[in-house]
Amino acid sequence: MDAAQLKTRLENALQSLSFVTAVDLKVEQSILEGQIFLEYDCFVQVYYKSQWLKFSFSLIVQNQRIWAIDKDNRNGWHRHPLHEVKIHEKIAEKSIEEVVEELKTVWEEFKTKK
Numbered sequence: 001m002d003a004a005q006l007k008t009r010l011e012n013a014l015q016s017l018s019f020v021t022a023v024d025l026k027v028e029q030s031i032l033e034g035q036i037f038l039e040y041d042c043f044v045q046v047y048y049k050s051q052w053l054k055f056s057f058s059l060i061v062q063n064q065r066i067w068a069i070d071k072d073n074r075n076g077w078h079r080h081p082l083h084e085v086k087i088h089e090k091i092a093e094k095s096i097e098e099v100v101e102e103l104k105t106v107w108e109e110f111k112t113k114k
Contacts, residue, residue, distance in 0.1 A: 002030065002050050003029070003031055006048055006096060007025050007032050009095075009096050009097065010046070010096050010100070011023060013096060013100040014100060017100070017104060019038050020037070021037045021038060022036075022037040023036050024037070030050040030051045031047075031048065031050075032046065032047070033047045038107070042061045043060050044060070044103065053073075054072050055069075056070045056071075056072075058070075059082075059103065065080070065085050066085060067083075069091070069094065069102065071093070075090075076090065077092065077093050078090055
């Protein structure tokens with residue numbers, strides 16, 4: 001998938017999330033990057049490079065990554081569980097819609113422990 005297509009799908013998937021306050025995503029050639037701003041001054045850092053099939057979707061709180069789903073050449077698709085970001089849990093490939101759905105679940109868990 002190219003970066004522009006992923007941006008469109010991601011923006012569509014985010015529309016249903018009430019805790020998203022703003023979206024700032026940019027596409028330049030084969031790269032999608034930017035932030036999804038959330039309540040409580042939190043954000044999701046997004047990076048995708050279609051040329052290398054690298055994907056990173058990280059929840060950031062107080063400048064610390066607390067959860068992520070990544071895909072890279074070394075580890076393949078993997079999750080960094082909430083508050084245990086040094087752990088790499090192997091996972092099956094996920095669509096951007098599935099990643100957003102998992103963000104929704106993680107956000108609910110984060111809010112209850114906040």
